[in-house]
Amino acid sequence: MRRCPRTTVRVTSGLLALLLATAVTLLADTTPAAAHGSLAMSTPKADATVSEPLTTVQLYFTEQVVPNAYFAVTAPGGxxxxxxxxxxxxxxxxxxxxxxxxVDGTFQPREYTTGFPAVVNLAHLPAKGRYTVSYLSVASDGEAVRGTMSFRYTGAVTPAPAGWRPPTDQPDPSLVAAADQHGHDSEPSPASAAPPASAPPAAAPAPTSDGGPGAGTWTAVTIAVAAVLLGLLVWRRPVIVGRLLGRAERTPQRARGSRKGPKSVPSRSAAPAGRTRSGSATRARSGATDRRRTTVVAAARSRGEAVTAGPAATASSTALSTPPSTAPGDEPPPVDRSSNTRLALLVGGLVVALLAGFGLGRLGGGEQPAVTDARPGGLSVPAAGSAVDGHQHPPGTGAHAHTGDGGxxxxxxxxSAAGYTLQPVQRSQPPGVRVDYQFRIVDGNRQPATDxxxxxxxPLHLIVVGRDLSGYQHLHPSMSPDGVWTVPLELPRAGDYRLYADFSVTTADGxxxxxxxxxxxxxxxxxxxAQLPAPEPKATAGPYAVSMEGTPTIGLSAPIVLRVAGASGPAQLEPYLGAYGHLVVVREGDLGYVHVHPEPExxxxxxxxxxTxxxxGRYRAFFDFQVGGKVxxxxxxxxxS
Known part of the structure; x- marks a missing residue:
C-alpha cells in the first residue's frame, strides 16, 4: 500500500485543526448572557455626533421602565x-x-422587536462636547437596569429657561433598594425573581424563534464534517486504522525469481510497484543517482557497517536506499508515524472537545450567568461604571468582571476575601516614627501568595486612611521572595487607621x-x-487648583470630571501609574473603599x-495626579446623606 501523498496529509491536517478550533470556540460559550429590560437603541444613537440643538433624548428599552425610574443628563461642564x-x-x-x-432550569431566548421609550427632556445645551445620559430602573423579572450612553454635541449653545435650576435629586430609595436586592451590574441575580411592587406589568412580546442554529445543530455539523474528513483519510490510507488498533503492518510476500544478493523494493524515485531493478540496471543510473548512492554508502560506513566495492557495494547501497521486503521471520521495517500521530491527536482532540462542550453545556444549564447590559449594536458588555470588589471602570475599559468580596x-x-487574608506583622507603631511596615497575603492554605x-x-498598592478620613497616603511596598511585603510608613498623629491592600493575585489556574x-x-x-470638611467643588493641591465637576449619584454611574489649573492656566498632566489620575473614595463609618479608574485619555x-x-452617606474622595514628575x-x- 503506497503512502498517503504529503499534500493530502497537510490539507487533511489543516482542515482537522480548523475544525477543532471552531468546535472549541463554539462550545466554550455555552451560557447565554442575561439582560432583561435592557437598552436597545436611542435617539440620538450612542456615540453619535449631533450638530443641531436637541430638546429630548429618547432611550428605547425592551420593556417599559418603572414609573420611578431615574434619568440624569450631564453636560460637558459636569x-x-x-x-x-x-x-x-x-x-x-x-x-x-x-x-x-x-424557564424550568434552562435559559430560553426571547426576541424583542418593539422598543419602549423613555423621553428625557433637556433644559438647554450649555456647551459643546460630550453629554452623558445615565439611567436606573428595574425590569419585570427584578433585574436592575442601569447604565449610560453618551453623544457629542457640536452645535450652538442654547440658553437655560428663565428661573430653571440644575436638578440635584437622587434616585428614589425604594428604586435603589429594589435594584440592589437582586445584585449589582456585575453580579448574578435570580432570573426567576418576582418583579418589585413598584414595577407595572411589562408589555413583553411573545417569545419568537431565534432563527439560528443551536448547540445541538453545531455539534451535529461538526461530527458530520469530522466523519467525512476521517473517512477521506481512511480511504486514502486504510493501514492507519490498523496501526491505531495496534496491528503491525506486514508487507505481503511477492513471488520473485531465484536470484542472488539482497532483494529490493522500489523507493519513491524507483519504478512503479511490482517492478524490480537488477544490479546492472541500478549501476546504470544517472550521475545524480550515483552521488546519492555515495552519500548512502558514507552513512553506512559511519555506522560501522561493512561496505565493499564493485557490484556488491552497489547492491549494498541499493539495499540501504530502499526498504527491503519482509522475508519470513524478519521484523517489519520501521515506518515514520509522525503524520499519523498528528492526525490521530487532532481527531482525538476534536472528539474530546465535543464531549467536553456537551458536558459543560449540560452542567451550565442550571447556572445563572453574569448580568450584563445589552448596548445598541448588539454588543453586550457590563454597564459603564459597574463596580465589584471596590473597583470601578470607565466605559472604554472593555468587558471584564472581578470576583468581589461582597458589600x-x-x-x-x-x-479576608475569596480565600485570601491580609496578615500584618505588626498592628501598631509610635507616632511620628518612620518604621518598616510589613505584611503578607496568605491563601487558604495559610501559605504566602507570591504571584x-x-x-x-x-503589583500592589497600599492605601492608608485615618478613621476620621484624614491622613491619606498611597504607597507601593516591595515583596521579598518569601512573600513578605515591606514599605516605610510614618504616621504623625495618634489614632486608628485603615490600611488597604489593593492587588490582583494570580490563582493556581492562571x-x-x-x-x-x-x-x-x-x-x-x-x-x-478631625471634623470632616464641608463639601466644596474646588480643592488646592500644592500650587494647583483642582475643580470637581459632576453630580455623584447613589446606585448610578455618573461622570466626575476633575480639572487641574496652575497660575498660568490648565496644568500639563502626566501619566501616573498608567493613568492620568486615580480616585479613591472612602465611606464614613465602615470605611468602605472604592477605587475608580479614569478614562484612558x-x-x-x-x-x-x-x-457609582x-x-x-458621607464620603471622602482623594484624587492623585502628577505634574512635572511630582505627585x-x-x-x-x-x-x-
Missing part, C-alpha cells in the same frame, strides 16, 4: 441639564434584541483575581478626630471618572 422624563409611544426597533429567561460595591471592610499581576505599574483587603492599624496617644483637557456611589493629592467631601 452640570445636569435634564428636566424630567415621560413614557413615549412604542416603536419598532432598528434591530431585534434577544434576551434569555430561566454594596465597596471593598476593604474585611481582612501577583502588575496593575497600574505596580486567573487574575483582583481584591482589596483591609486591616486596622493603631498609633497610641491622645487622639482628637483626557477628555477636553480633564480627567473623567465614572463613579454605593449608598447614602499631588486633592481631597473632596461628598455628602449624600
Amino acid at each position: 452640570t445636569r441639564v435634564d428636566n424630567g422624563w415621560s413614557h413615549g409611544q412604542p416603536r419598532q426597533l432598528d434591530r431585534p434584541v434577544r434576551e434569555y429567561f430561566l 454594596d460595591q465597596v471593598a476593604g471592610a474585611w481582612v 501577583f499581576a502588575v496593575v497600574h505599574d505596580k 486567573r487574575q483575581l483582583p481584591l482589596v483587603l483591609g486591616v486596622d492599624h493603631h498609633v497610641p496617644g491622645v487622639y482628637t478626630p 483626557l477628555v477636553d483637557g480633564a480627567v473623567t471618572f465614572w463613579l 456611589v454605593p449608598s447614602a 499631588y493629592t486633592a481631597d473632596y467631601t461628598l455628602d449624600l
Whole structure:
C-alpha cells in the first residue's frame, strides 16, 4: 500500500485543526448572557455626533421602565441639564434584541422587536462636547437596569429657561433598594425573581424563534464534517486504522525469481510497484543517482557497517536506499508515524472537545450567568461604571468582571476575601516614627501568595486612611521572595487607621483575581478626630487648583470630571501609574473603599471618572495626579446623606 501523498496529509491536517478550533470556540460559550429590560437603541444613537440643538433624548428599552425610574443628563461642564422624563409611544426597533429567561432550569431566548421609550427632556445645551445620559430602573423579572450612553454635541449653545435650576435629586430609595436586592451590574441575580411592587406589568412580546442554529445543530455539523474528513483519510490510507488498533503492518510476500544478493523494493524515485531493478540496471543510473548512492554508502560506513566495492557495494547501497521486503521471520521495517500521530491527536482532540462542550453545556444549564447590559449594536458588555470588589471602570475599559468580596460595591471592610487574608506583622507603631511596615497575603492554605499581576505599574498598592478620613497616603511596598511585603510608613498623629491592600493575585489556574483587603492599624496617644470638611467643588493641591465637576449619584454611574489649573492656566498632566489620575473614595463609618479608574485619555483637557456611589452617606474622595514628575493629592467631601 503506497503512502498517503504529503499534500493530502497537510490539507487533511489543516482542515482537522480548523475544525477543532471552531468546535472549541463554539462550545466554550455555552451560557447565554442575561439582560432583561435592557437598552436597545436611542435617539440620538450612542456615540453619535449631533450638530443641531436637541430638546429630548429618547432611550428605547425592551420593556417599559418603572414609573420611578431615574434619568440624569450631564453636560460637558459636569452640570445636569435634564428636566424630567415621560413614557413615549412604542416603536419598532432598528434591530431585534434577544434576551434569555430561566424557564424550568434552562435559559430560553426571547426576541424583542418593539422598543419602549423613555423621553428625557433637556433644559438647554450649555456647551459643546460630550453629554452623558445615565439611567436606573428595574425590569419585570427584578433585574436592575442601569447604565449610560453618551453623544457629542457640536452645535450652538442654547440658553437655560428663565428661573430653571440644575436638578440635584437622587434616585428614589425604594428604586435603589429594589435594584440592589437582586445584585449589582456585575453580579448574578435570580432570573426567576418576582418583579418589585413598584414595577407595572411589562408589555413583553411573545417569545419568537431565534432563527439560528443551536448547540445541538453545531455539534451535529461538526461530527458530520469530522466523519467525512476521517473517512477521506481512511480511504486514502486504510493501514492507519490498523496501526491505531495496534496491528503491525506486514508487507505481503511477492513471488520473485531465484536470484542472488539482497532483494529490493522500489523507493519513491524507483519504478512503479511490482517492478524490480537488477544490479546492472541500478549501476546504470544517472550521475545524480550515483552521488546519492555515495552519500548512502558514507552513512553506512559511519555506522560501522561493512561496505565493499564493485557490484556488491552497489547492491549494498541499493539495499540501504530502499526498504527491503519482509522475508519470513524478519521484523517489519520501521515506518515514520509522525503524520499519523498528528492526525490521530487532532481527531482525538476534536472528539474530546465535543464531549467536553456537551458536558459543560449540560452542567451550565442550571447556572445563572453574569448580568450584563445589552448596548445598541448588539454588543453586550457590563454597564459603564459597574463596580465589584471596590473597583470601578470607565466605559472604554472593555468587558471584564472581578470576583468581589461582597458589600454594596465597596471593598476593604474585611481582612479576608475569596480565600485570601491580609496578615500584618505588626498592628501598631509610635507616632511620628518612620518604621518598616510589613505584611503578607496568605491563601487558604495559610501559605504566602507570591504571584501577583502588575496593575497600574505596580503589583500592589497600599492605601492608608485615618478613621476620621484624614491622613491619606498611597504607597507601593516591595515583596521579598518569601512573600513578605515591606514599605516605610510614618504616621504623625495618634489614632486608628485603615490600611488597604489593593492587588490582583494570580490563582493556581492562571486567573487574575483582583481584591482589596483591609486591616486596622493603631498609633497610641491622645487622639482628637478631625471634623470632616464641608463639601466644596474646588480643592488646592500644592500650587494647583483642582475643580470637581459632576453630580455623584447613589446606585448610578455618573461622570466626575476633575480639572487641574496652575497660575498660568490648565496644568500639563502626566501619566501616573498608567493613568492620568486615580480616585479613591472612602465611606464614613465602615470605611468602605472604592477605587475608580479614569478614562484612558483626557477628555477636553480633564480627567473623567465614572463613579457609582454605593449608598447614602458621607464620603471622602482623594484624587492623585502628577505634574512635572511630582505627585499631588486633592481631597473632596461628598455628602449624600
